[in-house]
Amino acid sequence: MEKKNRKIGIMGGTFDPIHIGHLILGEAAYEQFGLDEVWFLPAGNPPHKRNRAGRAKDAQRVEMVRRAIASNPHFVLCTKEMKDEGYTYSYRTLEAMRKEHPCTEFYFIIGADSLFYFDEWKNPERICAAAKILVATRDRAKEKELLACMERNAKKLHGTFLKLDTPNLDVSSHELREWIREGKSVKYYLPDSVISYIQEQKIYQD
């Protein structure tokens, strides 16, 4: 039987590749909000990232996540969106999760860049009805602007937006892909197990 009143963090991302920023956000949310688990949810077919030529295949993104979280007992891989047909939307995924786990409280984790476009996502008010939103700073966003945007969204979408206490983590998948292509070291930005997989599979080399 599933424990009642569980608190689950959802760390959704394209993860192309997963990096320390994503892992630190998951761990910070776990600790700050007393979560039971954090589910890493690779985005199936994100509508906002249509041109993904030259990137990792879906199975490779999933495998990189599997390897990256393997050593953390409260991190779980969730491949729910990989089975979806067509584009994947967070409101659908979260509503399905709520249905499957009615006694669970969900916390959807995003960075500041996602927050600034959150009200343009599909049915954002339904995302807010299904989960609380945890927001981490990024790109040295001004604290005042970040908090103001969270407040605006909370009012407009009738949601709960909570600040994650993380430092600015200056790392992004697109920059890491670029470094790999240029033959630069990405050690410590990615877990070793992910780096060796990228090398074996020759991902992001050209």
Ligand SMILES: Nc1ncnc2c1ncn2[C@@H]1O[C@H](COP(=O)(O)OP(=O)(O)OP(=O)(O)O)[C@@H](O)[C@H]1O
């Ligand atoms: N360094 C970071 N600091 C804070 N949030 C982050 C960071 N990296 C990613 N995120 C957040 O994690 C989620 C998934 O990010 P995603 O997989 O798109 O990685 P990314 O580094 O933003 O990728 P890309 O550079 O290709 O756009 C998003 O909500 C994003 O805002």
Ligand SMILES: O=C(O)c1ccc[n+]([C@@H]2O[C@H](COP(=O)([O-])O)[C@@H](O)[C@H]2O)c1
């Ligand atoms: O549902 C949407 O309209 C939507 C639009 C943009 C992003 N998302 C989700 O937000 C998470 C982070 O997205 P990304 O592009 O930064 O990797 C991931 O779970 C996406 O599926 C969802």
